[in-house]
Amino acid sequence: MSPETDGKGSADCAKNLLIVEDDGAFARALQRSLERRGYKVRVCLRAEDLEPLLASFHPGFAVVDLKLTGASGASGLDCVRRLHDYDASMRIVVLTGFASIATAVEAIKLGACHYLAKPSNADDIEAAFGRVEGDPAVALSVRQSSLKTLEWERIHETLAETGFNVSETARRLGMHRRTLARKLAKRQVP
Known part of the structure; x- marks a missing residue:
């Protein structure tokens, strides 16, 4: 049996990396880039294929997309929890x-070591x-939250609560589903 497949704690898992990403083109590009850095990379395109x-x-490392599509309805946060439990x-x-x-707070609580925006x-x-520890010297933002930023954060908080179900999120926010879909399509990052 090879060291890669003999279970947890194998010597080779240090450079094994898993990408959980439903965008196949992006996953392949990221895979090639990380393989050039010496990682042995596997891609998981659907949350239901994780186990x-x-x-x-x-894997000793994982990159997980937050918003996954698939029959299971699992989000990237669910995959983070499952990987951390594993x-x-x-x-x-x-x-x-x-x-x-x-979603950043939830990802860290569930076992992620870091959260990056695309x-x-x-x-x-x-x-x-x-990055093993936090940086207490990081500059604190003096910018006050705008109404748009607060709205965006509330939308994403509700999306996370509903497992990224757009219809249920719109219902909870008292918003028409198409209006919410338009806001999400803009992909604004606060």
């Missing part, structure tokens, strides 16, 4: 085009893997 993949591949020492970075404070590249991801 079967983990049966034969033990191996608490795994370095997990959440990568998203739907950044919000609410567009992020392999340099950003590798740096995030290396």
Whole structure:
């Protein structure tokens, strides 16, 4: 049996990396970039394929997209939880085009070591893997939250609560579904 497939704690898992991303083109580009850096990369395009993949591949690192599509309805946050439960020492970075404070906090609580907004590249991801502790010297923002930023954060908080169900989120926010869909299509990052 090869060291890669002999389960948790294998010597080779240190450079094994899992990408959980439903955008196949983006996942392939990220895979190629990280393989050039010496990682052995596997891609999981659907949340429901995570457990079967983990049966034969033990990653030491993972990059998880926050918003996943698929039959299971699982979000990237659910995948973060499942990966952390599988191996608490795994370095997990959440990568998203739907950044919000609410989802960042939940990702960290569920076991992610870092949270990056798209567009992020392999340099950003590798740096995030290396950050073991927080930085108390990071500059605090003096910018007050605008009404648009507060609205965006509330939308994403509700999206996370509903498992990214747009219809249920619109209902809870008292907003028409098409209006919410237009707001989400803009992909504004606060």
